[in-house]
Amino acid sequence: MKTTGGAMERTTCVIAGGGPAGMVLGLLLARGGVDVQVLEKHGDFLRDFRGDTVHASTIRLLDELGLGEEFRALPQSRLERLAFPDPEGGVAVIGEFSRLSPPYDYVAMVPQWDFLDLLADAAKEEPTFTLRMNTEVTELVRDGDRVVGVRYRTADGAEGEIRAGLTVACDGRGSILRDQAGMRAREFPVPFDVWWFRLPRTEESGEVSGIQAHIVGHEMMLLINRGDYYQVAYFLKKGEDAHLRAEGVERFRDRVANLAPEVADRVHTIGSMDEVKTLDVRLNRLRRWHTDGLLLIGDAAHAMSPIGGVGINVAVQDAVATAALLAGPLRGRRVSESELARVRRRRWLPTAVTQGLQRLLQRVVVGPVISGRRTTFPKPPLVLTRRFPALRRIPAYLVAIGLRPEHAPEFSRRGGVGTTP
Numbered sequence: 470m471k472t473t474g475g476a477m478e479r480t481t482c483v484i485a486g487g488g489p490a491g492m493v494l495g496l497l498l499a500r501g502g503v504d505v506q507v508l509e510k511h512g513d514f515l516r517d518f519r520g521d522t523v524h525a526s527t528i529r530l531l532d533e534l535g536l537g538e539e540f541r542a543l544p545q546s547r548l549e550r551l552a553f554p555d556p557e558g559g560v561a562v563i564g565e566f567s568r569l570s571p572p573y574d575y576v577a578m579v580p581q582w583d584f585l586d587l588l589a590d591a592a593k594e595e596p597t598f599t600l601r602m603n604t605e606v607t608e609l610v611r612d613g614d615r616v617v618g619v620r621y622r623t624a625d626g627a628e629g630e631i632r633a634g635l636t637v638a639c640d641g642r643g644s645i646l647r648d649q650a651g652m653r654a655r656e657f658p659v660p661f662d663v664w665w666f667r668l669p670r671t672e673e674s675g676e677v678s679g680i681q682a683h684i685v686g687h688e689m690m691l692l693i694n695r696g697d698y699y700q701v702a703y704f705l706k707k708g709e710d711a712h713l714r715a716e717g718v719e720r721f722r723d724r725v726a727n728l729a730p731e732v733a734d735r736v737h738t739i740g741s742m743d744e745v746k747t748l749d750v751r752l753n754r755l756r757r758w759h760t761d762g763l764l765l766i767g768d769a770a771h772a773m774s775p776i777g778g779v780g781i782n783v784a785v786q787d788a789v790a791t792a793a794l795l796a797g798p799l800r801g802r803r804v805s806e807s808e809l810a811r812v813r814r815r816r817w818l819p820t821a822v823t824q825g826l827q828r829l830l831q832r833v834v835v836g837p838v839i840s841g842r843r844t845t846f847p848k849p850p851l852v853l854t855r856r857f858p859a860l861r862r863i864p865a866y867l868v869a870i871g872l873r874p875e876h877a878p879e880f881s882r883r884g885g886v887g888t889t890p
Contacts, residue, residue, distance in 0.1 A: 480506045480599075481799050483619055483633040485606040485646055487514070489581070489781045490767035491639035492588040494788035496534070499598035500881040501796035506631060507598075508621055510605035514582035514589075521581050521700070522548075524782040525566070525573035526874035530789060533876060535883030536591055543583045546696040548576040551864060553682045553846035560681060561851040564864035576778075576869050578695050606640065609649045609763070616650070616762035635795070635804050636763045639788075642751050644769035650760050654753035654772070657828055660836040662710060663748040663775055664703040668725075669735050670694065680778075683728045687841035690728045699732065701725070702775065706839050707750075714742050721745070750774055752824060752831075759809035766791055766812065771820050774827040776835070777868050783823060789875035790815045796880065819872035826867065 482498055484491045487509030495507040523540075531540045551564035566575045592598045603624035610618040610630060618632040638646035647654070683690045691702040703725070705713055713721070718741050726733035739745070751772040758770045767784030774780075794811050798804045837843035854860050 477630040477632065479632045480504045481633060482506075482635045482637060483508065483631050484637045484639055485619060486639035486641060486767075486769075487511075487585065487589075487600065487602070488639060488641065488767070488784070489585070489588075490784035490788045491637075492585055492592065493530075493785050494637060494639065494766070494791055495598060495600070496588055496592040496595070497789065497792035497878065497881045498796055498799065499592055499595035500883075501792060501800070501878070502597060502880075503796055503799045504597045505599070506633075507592075507600045508604045508606050508619070508631075509600065509602050512603045512624065514585040521578050521584075521695075522778040522781060523577040523579050523584060524779070524871065525569060525576060525869040526871055527782055527785050528577060529573050530785065530875070530877055533882050534591070536587060539587055540577075540579075540584075543579050543587065544696075545577045545579040546694055548578060548680055548694065550861075551680055551868065553684070553851065555845075555851060555855075561846070561855060562861060563846070563850055563854045564868065565858075565861040566865045566869055568859070568862035568865055569869060573870070578693065578700075581781075606645060609636070609646060614761055616760060619646070634762075635799060635809075637791070638763065638765040638769040639767050639784075640769055642753075642768040642772040644765065646763065647755075647765055647769050650763055650765075652755055652757070652760070652765070654755045654770075657752040657754075657824070659750045659752050659774065660707060660831060661704045661839055662707055662750050664705060664710075664745045665748060666701050666703070666739060666745045668692075668699045668701055668732050669738055670697060670699050682846070684838055684843075684845055685728050686844060687839055688724060688728055689835065689838045690725065692729060692732070703728075703745075704835055704839055710747055714745075718742050748775065752827060754820065754824060758813040759806065761806050762804075764791065764795075764809050764812060766816075770813075771824065773824065774831065776827045776830050777823075779823060779827075779868060779871060782871055783820060786819070786871065786873070786875045787812070787816050789877065792881065793875070793878040796878065816873075822872050 481504040484495055484507045487507050491507050495505050498505045531537050549566055550562050552560040552562045555561035589600055604621050606619045606621050608620040609616050616636050620630050622628050638644050681692050689704040693700040722736040722739055725736045752774045754771040758765050766787035791812050798808050833847055
C-alpha cells in the first residue's frame with residue numbers, strides 16, 4: 470500500500486512495533502477476523518543482540534498455531550541447563566530443562582529475525598493483516614481524551630495517519646506512545662548494565678552447552694551456547710561503561726580470558742570495543758497499562774531485566790492474553806476501558822512475580838558480585854540442587870515455562886497441538 474503525505478486511513482487495531490509482542494498479537498488478531506496493521510520503523514528485523522531465547526511455553530504456542538514444524542526447521546541451538554561456579558570446584562547445575570515434560574523441555578536459541586520472519590509470513594496469509602515496514606509511529610491521535618489512532622512517518626519522509634478503534638503500544642522500553650500518553654513507569658533500582666559480544670565456539674571443543682556463569686573476584690560473565698559461537702554477557706556496574714571502554718580492547722580481552730580460561734584462545738577475535746554492545750538494563754512497571762483507546766503490553770508496560778532471558782516470553786504471553794480477551798470485542802464494537810483493564814489484571818501477577826525474582830537475584834547475586842561482596846552464587850541453592858537433583862526442575866520451569874503460561878485461543882489454532890477438529 471503506497472502512502473502519500475497527509476493520507477488518513479482506518480483500521481480496527483493498529484499496533485506500534487513489530488517485535489515479538491507486536492507480531493504475535495497481530496497474527497492472533499488477524500486469525501480472529503480483526504483488521505489489524507502492524508507498524509515497524511525498521512526495514513527488516515536484522516538487529517544483533519536482541520533477545521534470542523524462545524522459551525518452552527512459546528514453542529508450545531507455536532505448535533498450537535500450527536507453526537511448530539516450521540519453527541523447528543529454523544537454525545537454532547538448545548539450552549539444556551543453568552550452571553554457576555561451584556565453591557568446591559567445577560560448576561554446579563541449578564536448573565535442568567530436561568526435567569520438564571517433553572517435548573517442551575528446552576529453551577531454543579533462535580535469531581530473533583528468523584522468529585519474527587516466521588510470524589510475519591504466517592500473518593501475511595490472513596486477509597485482515599497488514600505489516601508496514603519502514604513506518605515509524607510518531608504521535609498519538611486523540612479525539613478529546615480518547616486515543617483514536619496514530620500518526621506515522623515512512624523512511625522516504627511521507628507522513629500519514631491511521632485511525633483505529635484500538636491502538637496497542639508494543640514499541641519497547643523506550644516507548645514513544647507511553648511518553649505521548651503521559652504514563653510513567655515505576656522504576657526499580659538496577660545495579661548493573663550488560664555488555665554483549667560474540668566469541669567463536671566449536672562442537673569439537675568439548676565445552677558445555679546451555680548457559681554457564683563465570684565469577685572471578687568482582688566480575689561476572691555468562692556464556693550462552695549459540696551453536697557455532699557463544700553469545701557473551703559481561704556484567705558491569707551502572708555508570709562504568711565509559712571508564713571501562715577507555716581501558717581499551719586489550720584490557721578487556723584480558724578480563725574475558727581471566728573469567729573464562731576455556732575461551733582465552735579466542736579473545737583475540739574481539740577486534741575493537743565497537744564490537745561490544747551496551748544494554749542499559751531497566752526494570753520497571755506501569756501501574757496502569759491503558760488509557761481510553763490505548764493499551765500497552767510487553768516492555769512498553771514493564772521492562773524486564775535480562776536475568777533469566779524471560780523478557781520475550783513474558784511479552785509473548787501478554788500478546789496472547791490480549792488477543793484472547795479483546796478479539797471478540799474488537800470484532801463487534803469499540804473496546805471499553807474496563808475491557809482493556811482485564812489485560813493488566815490477567816498479566817499483572819506473573820509479571821510482578823517474575824520481576825520480583827529478578828530483583829532478588831540482582832540483590833543476592835549480581836549486585837554483590839560486581840561490588841566485590843560476593844565471589845560465587847549463594848552456597849545453599851548449590852548444595853540443595855547437588856544433593857537433591859530433582860529440585861533443578863524448579864528454576865528450569867520458572868525460566869522455560871513461567872508463571873501463568875497462556876495458550877492460543879481456539880480461533881487462532883491451525884492444526885496444531887490441542888486443536889479441536
